[in-house]
Amino acid sequence: MRTAKLSHPSACFSLTLLAWAISGVLTQAHAEGYELQQANRSGIKTEAWSCKQCQPKTGHSGNVSATLAYNDGEDSRFGNRTGTDNDGLVAAVGADMVYKTPSGYQTQLVADKLGFDAGSAKLTTGRPGNYQINLGYRGLANYNHNQLKSPYTSSQDKMLLPDNWITGGTTQAMPMLQSSLVGQDLSIQRDHFMIGGYYAGKISPESDNASHYKASLNYRHEDRSGAKKTSANILTNSVMLAQPIDDSTDEIDARVYFNGTGWQAGINSQVSQYKNDHQAMQWQSAYTPTFGAAYLGQNAVDPDNKAYRVAAEASGGANGQNVLMHAGFSRMTQDDTFIPATINGPSPVLPADTLDGQVDIIEMILKYSGRITQDLSVQASYNYQDRDNKTAKLAFPQIITDSINQGTAQNGLYDKRTKKLELKGKYRFTSAAYAEAGYSRNENDYTELDRQSIDESGVFAKLSYRYSPAWSAWLKGEALERDGSEYDPVATTQSQSNPWLRKSYLADRKRQKVTLHTDYQTDIGLSLGASLHSVDDDYHHTQVGLTQVSYLGYDVSAQYALSNDLHFTAFVNQDWRDSDQAGSNRFSTPDWYSTAEEKSTLIGAGFSYQNLLDNHLDIGLDYSYSDGQSDTEVIYGITSPYDDFYARKHNLNAYAKYKFADSMSLRVDWLFEKYQDANWQNQGTSWDTIPNVLSFGDMGHDYNAHYLGLTLSYQM
Numbered sequence: 197m198r199t200a201k202l203s204h205p206s207a208c209f210s211l212t213l214l215a216w217a218i219s220g221v222l223t224q225a226h227a228e229g230y231e232l233q234q235a236n237r238s239g240i241k242t243e244a245w246s247c248k249q250c251q252p253k254t255g256h257s258g259n260v261s262a263t264l265a266y267n268d269g270e271d272s273r274f275g276n277r278t279g280t281d282n283d284g285l286v287a288a289v290g291a292d293m294v295y296k297t298p299s300g301y302q303t304q305l306v307a308d309k310l311g312f313d314a315g316s317a318k319l320t321t322g323r324p325g326n327y328q329i330n331l332g333y334r335g336l337a338n339y340n341h342n343q344l345k346s347p348y349t350s351s352q353d354k355m356l357l358p359d360n361w362i363t364g365g366t367t368q369a370m371p372m373l374q375s376s377l378v379g380q381d382l383s384i385q386r387d388h389f390m391i392g393g394y395y396a397g398k399i400s401p402e403s404d405n406a407s408h409y410k411a412s413l414n415y416r417h418e419d420r421s422g423a424k425k426t427s428a429n430i431l432t433n434s435v436m437l438a439q440p441i442d443d444s445t446d447e448i449d450a451r452v453y454f455n456g457t458g459w460q461a462g463i464n465s466q467v468s469q470y471k472n473d474h475q476a477m478q479w480q481s482a483y484t485p486t487f488g489a490a491y492l493g494q495n496a497v498d499p500d501n502k503a504y505r506v507a508a509e510a511s512g513g514a515n516g517q518n519v520l521m522h523a524g525f526s527r528m529t530q531d532d533t534f535i536p537a538t539i540n541g542p543s544p545v546l547p548a549d550t551l552d553g554q555v556d557i558i559e560m561i562l563k564y565s566g567r568i569t570q571d572l573s574v575q576a577s578y579n580y581q582d583r584d585n586k587t588a589k590l591a592f593p594q595i596i597t598d599s600i601n602q603g604t605a606q607n608g609l610y611d612k613r614t615k616k617l618e619l620k621g622k623y624r625f626t627s628a629a630y631a632e633a634g635y636s637r638n639e640n641d642y643t644e645l646d647r648q649s650i651d652e653s654g655v656f657a658k659l660s661y662r663y664s665p666a667w668s669a670w671l672k673g674e675a676l677e678r679d680g681s682e683y684d685p686v687a688t689t690q691s692q693s694n695p696w697l698r699k700s701y702l703a704d705r706k707r708q709k710v711t712l713h714t715d716y717q718t719d720i721g722l723s724l725g726a727s728l729h730s731v732d733d734d735y736h737h738t739q740v741g742l743t744q745v746s747y748l749g750y751d752v753s754a755q756y757a758l759s760n761d762l763h764f765t766a767f768v769n770q771d772w773r774d775s776d777q778a779g780s781n782r783f784s785t786p787d788w789y790s791t792a793e794e795k796s797t798l799i800g801a802g803f804s805y806q807n808l809l810d811n812h813l814d815i816g817l818d819y820s821y822s823d824g825q826s827d828t829e830v831i832y833g834i835t836s837p838y839d840d841f842y843a844r845k846h847n848l849n850a851y852a853k854y855k856f857a858d859s860m861s862l863r864v865d866w867l868f869e870k871y872q873d874a875n876w877q878n879q880g881t882s883w884d885t886i887p888n889v890l891s892f893g894d895m896g897h898d899y900n901a902h903y904l905g906l907t908l909s910y911q912m
Contacts, residue, residue, distance in 0.1 A: 253296060254296045254297060254298050255295070255296065256293065256294070256295050256912050257293070257294050257296075257912055258291065258292045258293035258294050258305075258911075258912055259291070259292055259293070259909050259910060259911045259912060260289070260290070260291045260293065260909070260910050260912070261289065261290040261291070261907050261908060261909040261910070262287070262288075262289050262290075262907070262908050263287060263288045263289070263290065263309070263311075263905055263906065263907040263908075264285065264286075264287050264905070264906050265285070265286050265287070265288075265865075265903060265904060265905030265906065266284065266285060266286075266902075266903070266904045266905075267280055267281075267282060267283065267284065267285075267286045267903050268283065268901040268902045268903065269281045269282050269283030269284070269342075269901075270283060270343075270899065270901070271342065271343060271871075271897060271899040271901060272339035272340075272341070272342035272381070272383060273339050273340065273341070273871065273897055273899070274339075274869055274871075274899065274901035274903075275313070275337065275339040275383075276337070276338065276339050277847070277867065277869060277903075278312070278867060278903045279309050279312040279313060279314030279315065279337070280312040280313050280314070280337075281313065281337070281339050281342065281383065286311070286312065287311050288309045288310055288311035288312050288315060289307060289310050289311060290307050290308050290309065290310065290907075291305050291306065291307040292305075292306050292307075293305045293306075293912065299323075300323050300324075300326075301321075301322070301323055302320075302321070302322070302323065302324055303319070303320065303321040304318075304319070304320045304321075305317070305318070305319050305320075306318050306320075312335070313335050313337040313385055314335050314336060314337050315333075315334075315335050316332070316333060316334040316335065317332065317333050317334075318330065318331070318332035318333075318390075319331045319332070322393070325396060326395070326396060326397065327393065327394065327395045327396070328393050328394055329391075329392075329393035330390065330391065330392050330393055330414075331390070331391050332388075332389075332390040332391075333387070333388065333389055333390070334387075334388040334390075335385070335386065335387055335388070336385075336386040336388070337383065337384070337385050337386070338383060338384045339383040340382040340383060340425075341380070341381070341382040341383075341892075341895060341897075342379070342380075342381045342382070342383065343379070344379070344380040344382065344438075344892040344893070344895065345377040345378065345379060345380060345883065345892070345893070346377065346378065346380050346436070346437070346438065346883070346890075346892060347361065347372070347373060347376035347377055347378070347482065347890075348378075348380075348435070348437055348438070348479070348480075349378060350423070350438070350440045352474075353474050353475055353476055353477060353478060354477075354478045354479070354480075355437050355439075355477065355478070355479035355480065356480055357376070357480045357482060358372065358376045360372060361376065361480075361482065363481070363482060363483055363484040363485075363491075364482070364483065364484060365483065365484045366483075366884075366887035366888065367482075367883065367884035367885075367886065367887055367888070367889070367890050368884050368887060370482060370884070370890075373482075373883060373884060373890075374883075377883065380423070380438040380892065381422075381423060381438070382422075382423055382424060382425055382438055383422045383423070384420060384421070384422035384423075384424065384441060385420070385421050385422050386418055386419070386420050387418065387419045387420075388416060388417070388418050389416070389417045389418075390414065390415070390416045390417075391414070391415050392412065392413055392414030392415060392449075393412065393413065393414075394410055394411060394412035394413075395410070395411050395412075396408060396409065396410040396411075397409060399454065399456075406456055406457045407454070407455070407456035407457075408454070408455055408456070409452070409453065409454045409455075410451075410452075410453050410455075411451065411452045411453075412449075412450070412451045413448075413449070413450050413451075414448070414449045414450075415446075415447070415448050415449075416446070416447045416449075417444065417445070417446050417447075418444060418445045418446075418447075419443075419444050420441055420442070420443050420444065420445075421441060421442050422440075422441050423438040423439060423440050423441060424438070424439055424441060425437075425438065425439070425892070426438075426439040426477075426495070428477075428479055428493050428495050429493070429597050430481055430483070430485075430486075430490050430493050430540075430597050430598050430599055431486050431490075431597050431599050431600075432486075432597075432888055433481070433483040433486075433888050433889075434888060434889045434890070435479065435481075435482060435889075435890040436889070436890065436891045436892050437477075437479060439477055439495075439497075440474065440477075442472075442473040442474060443470065443471060443472040443473060443474075443498065444470075444471050444473075445468060445469070445470050445471075446468065446469045446471075447466065447467070447468045448466065448467045448468075449464070449465075449466050450464065450465050450466075451463070451464040451465075452464075458512055458513055458514050459510070459511065459512035459513075460510065460511050460512070461508075461509070461510035461511075462508070462509065462510075463506070463507065463508045463509075464506075464507050464508075464509075465504070465505060465506045465507070466503075466504065466505045467502075467503075467504045467505075468502065468503045468504070469500075469501075469502045469503075470498070470500060470501050470502070471500050472497055472498050472499065472500055474497045475497070475535070476494055476495065476496060476497055476535045477494065477495045477496075477497055478492060478493070478494045478539070479492070479493050479494075479495070480492060481493060482890050483888075489540070490540045490598065490599055492539055492540065493539075493540075493598045494535065494536075494538075494539045494598065496535055499530050499532035499551075500530070500532045501528065501529065501530040501532070502528070502529050502530075503526065503527065503528040503529070504526070504527055505524060505525070505526040505527075506524065506525050506526075507522065507523065507524030507525070507559075508522075508523055508524075509521060509522040509523070509561075516566055516567035516573075517564075517565075517566040517567075518564070518565045518566065519562075519563070519564050520561070520562070520563040520564075521561070521562055521563075522559070522560065522561035522562075523559070523560050523561075524557075524558070524559045524560075525556070525557070525558055525559075526556070526557040526559075527554065527555070527556050527557075528553075528554070528555045528557075529553060529554050530551055530553040531550045531551065531552050531553070532550060532551070533549060533550055534546050534548070534549060534550060534551070537592075537593045537595045538595040538598050538599070539598070540598055540599060543595075544593035544595070544601065545593075546592065546593070547590040547591055547592060548588075548590060551587060551607075552587070552588065553585075553587040554585075554586045554587055555583065555584070555585050555586065555587070556583075556584045556586060557581065557582065557583050557584075558580075558581070558582045558584075559579075559580065559581045559582075560578075560579070560580045560581075561577070561578070561579050561580075562577065562578045563575075563576070563577040563578075564576045564577070571623055571624045571625075572621070572622070572623050572624075573621070573622045574619075574620065574621045574622075575618075575619070575620040575621075576617075576618065576619050576620070577616075577617070577618045578615075578616070578617050578618075579614070579615070579616040580614070580615050580616075581612075581613070581614045582612075582613045582614075583610075583611055583612045583613070584611055585609040585610055585611050587607065587609060589606050589607060589609055590606065590607060591604040591605070591606055592604060592605060592606070592607060605688075605689070606688065608644045608688070609643065609644060610642070610643060610644055610645070611641075611642070611643040611644075612640060612641065612642055612643075613640070613641040614638070614639070614640050614641075615638075615639045616636070616637070616638045616639070617635075617636065617637045617638075618634065618635075618636045619634055619635045619636075620632065620633070620634035621633055621634065627662075628661060628662040628663075629659075629660065629661045629662070630659075630660050631657070631658065631659050631660070632656075632657070632658040632659075632660075633655070633656065633657045633658070634655065634656050634657075635653075635654070635655050636652075636653065636654050636655075636656075636676075637651070637652070637653045637654075638651070638652045638653075639651050644686060644688070645686065645702065646683055646684060646685050646686055646693065646699060646702055647680045647681050647682070647683055647684070647702045648680075648681045648684075649680050649681045650678060650679075650680040650681075650702060651678070651679060651680055652676055652677065652678040653676070653677060654674060654675060654676035654677070654707075655674070655675055656672065656673065656674035656675075657672070657673055657674075658670060658671070658672040658673075659671050659672075666716055666717050666718050666719075667714070667715070667716050667717075668714065668715050669712070669713065669714035669715070670712075670713050670714075671710075671711070671712050671713075672709075672710070672711045672712075673708075673709070673710050673711075674707075674708070674709040674710075675706075675707070675708050675709075676705075676706070676707040676708075676709075677705070677706050677707070678703075678704060678705045678706075678707075679704045680702070680704070683698060683702070685697070694740055694780055694783050694784070696739050696740040696780065696784060696785055696786075697740045697741050697780075698735065698737065698738040698739070698740065698741045699741065700735065700741060700742040703735045703737065703738050703741060703742070704735065704736060704737040704738070705733055705734065705735050705736075706733070706734045706736060707731065707732070707733050707734075708730075708731070708732045709729070709730070709731045709732075710729070710730045711727060711728070711729045711730075712727065712728045712729075713725075713726070713727040713728075714726055714727070721756055721757030721758065722754070722755075722756045722757075723754065723755045723756075724752075724753070724754050725751075725752070725753045725754075726750070726751070726752045726753075727750065727751055728749075728750045729747070729748075729749050729750070730746075730747065730748050730749075731745075731746070731747040731748075732745075732746045732747075733745040733746070738778075739778060739785060739786060740778050740779060740780050740785070740786055741777065741778065742775065742776075742777050743776045743777060743778055744774075744775065744776040745773065745774070745775045745776075746773070746774050746775075747771065747772070747773050748771070748772045749769070749770060749771035749772065750769070750770060751767065751768065751769035751770075752767065752768050752769075753765075753766070753767040753768075754766045754767070761805060761806040761807045761808075762803070762804075762805050762806075763803060763804050764801075764802070764803045765800075765801065765802050765803070766800065766801040766802075767798070767799070767800050767801075768797075768798070768799045768800075769796075769797070769798040769799075770795070770796065770797050770798075771795070771796045772793075772794070772795050773792075773793075773794040773795075774791070774792070774793050774794070775791070775792045775794075776789070776790070776791055777789065777790045777791075777792075781832075787832070788830060788831060788832035789830070789831045789832075790828060790829065790830045790831070791828070791829050791831075792826060792827070792828045793826070793827045793828075794824070794825070794826045794827075795823075795824070795825055795826075796822070796823070796824040796825075797821070797822065797823045797824075798820065798821070798822045799820065799821045799822075800818065800819060800820035800821070801818075801819055802816065802817055802818035802819060802849075803816065803817055804816035809854075811855070812854055812855045812856075813852065813853070813854050813855075814851075814852070814853040815850075815851065815852045815853075816849075816850070816851050816852075817848075817849070817850045817851075818847075818848070818849045818850075819846075819847065819848050819849075820845075820846075820847045821844075821845070821846050821847075822843075822844070822845045822847075823842070823843075823844045823845075824842065824843050824844075825841065825842035825843075826841045826842070827841075828841070838876050839874075839876035839879060840874040840875075840876055840879060841874065841875055841876055842873060842874055843871075843872070843873035844871070844872050844873070845869065845870065845871045845872075846868075846869065846870040846871075847867075847868070847869055848866075848867070848868040848869075849865070849866070849867050849868075850865075850866045851863060851864060851865045851866070852864045858911065859910060859911040859912070860908075860909070860910055860911070861908075861909045861911075862906065862907070862908055862909075863906070863907040863909065864904075864905070864906055864907075865903070865904070865905040865907070866902070866903070866904050866905075867902065867903035867904075868900075868901070868902055868903075869899075869900075869901050870899075870900050871897055871898070871899055871901075872896075872897065872898045872899075873896050873897050873898075874896050875895065875896060878891065878892075878893065878894055878895050878896075879894060879896060880894055881893050881894050882894070
């Protein structure tokens, strides 16, 4: 037998010819009927084809749950985490249920913590993509204090003292103060009620094009109740009060949009109305009148007002180029009846019965994004907004502390015009590296402020690089500079500004920002992320006011999936903020200085373990610690540091969920919070610590609170 030597040129050429001949035959056969579109399908029985896994599920599905828990509500602030401030046993229900029909009709009910102050529920019915009706409720609560005390009680629009109250020249001289103290609850409850829906379809039902429309109408009503901290005074005597809140807001949102291949256009409008159930807040003075008979004071409250907005927008694009245009008009009005300038003695005549206030806002937005080449893309945007206050300018009597007539002063009409331009570009050098750069300019024109115009321009650059499939990083730097017109302090107010003072939001400023970020992801379930950021603000032309602010911070996070069932997480974040300020007690150049050093820390870790005990048990644990503190020193001849100002919190959340069967499970939740804060402004004070201020005393928190809940769930 003879063996061919394929390395010989003639042998290779022969085999090449043979391969070419075979490929030519195959190519010809393919061209003569072996392409997929040329396949003979006449004998295929497609009616037997089916995908049992692709059939949409119909009927009922979902779960319902009931929760019974013990909540430690001694300090109501803990309720911001649990959703209720009730002390003792609390109950709630939850649900996530869906009903579907073969025709595509669907009804869904979702409820969470319904029964708590922060509960919610939403009912949706209709045919998704065609029409839908929504009905919903959501509660929101913000708990501040429930352990404060004051002799005042609320009755409609009045804050009243006990009938047997005896006034005093100072807080220490009020004999009934200690025995008249009652609890004050500073919390706000919001109840949102929503109803709405949409209808969508083709613009031409008989055609087969891709042009569609969608019209929606939504109504929302919000009731707000509770109390907030406020203060009131007559001459030099002040009191702190729990001002009652009872108001409502109604909003209507209507939209019509059309879209087709590469384009979309539509109009939208909103109408809102705010109503306050309180017309004013009258309060009895706890002090013996300095002169006259000033036993009552009166504070104004938020007035009723209305607003509406109409906007139109359109967008379109093709071949990687996209344009968006937006234009809108808003009007805000307020014509609530004025309250008297004072209730102590004859009130000066007001120039009008109502403000008849009106503010109009015009806004326009133009955006462009496009891919110039395969590697280069650009973005550009221009925003314009004009705020025009059309309220009449009138001379109003100025009654200081409900007692002293200081003549008249005109209401300020603050207008603002903003023009903002942004340009961005992105270039990809390789599949692993790209760079971004941009320019921005923000121009603002004001009326009746210390400066008539403020301009801020800036540039940024960002470089991103992927070292490997697992490791990537980016570095971003930004520089901004703000300046404007001549600084001319407003002279129309009762108390004029120091001519050397530069208010921080109007002052010249140079800002530099740098951010470095990196991510690392492995194929063994480990993910790491870290970033470092720095900001430096230099108010280089300010002699009196804020002169320097610097920020520095970092954050690190990690996630590790040891298996499909066991996961670990951890994170740490720290930020430092230092600021310098110069002040003057002589209404001139600086004669005192202050430095504030602020630090915040956030640390956390947790794990979750699923499918223990033969897929019956899931457990988890999360812990976090946060600490924020501020140290301020004032240098006025001698250094005078302020006292404590901090807030510290430990949070622990543990849960265990046991499945009795495929349709039944029991979950146990334990929440623990340890919280402590202090504010040198009222730390260690009592109601009568300050002779001419009847206060709430020390408003700090210091508590350990627990929540233990059992939730029984049924899977349908």
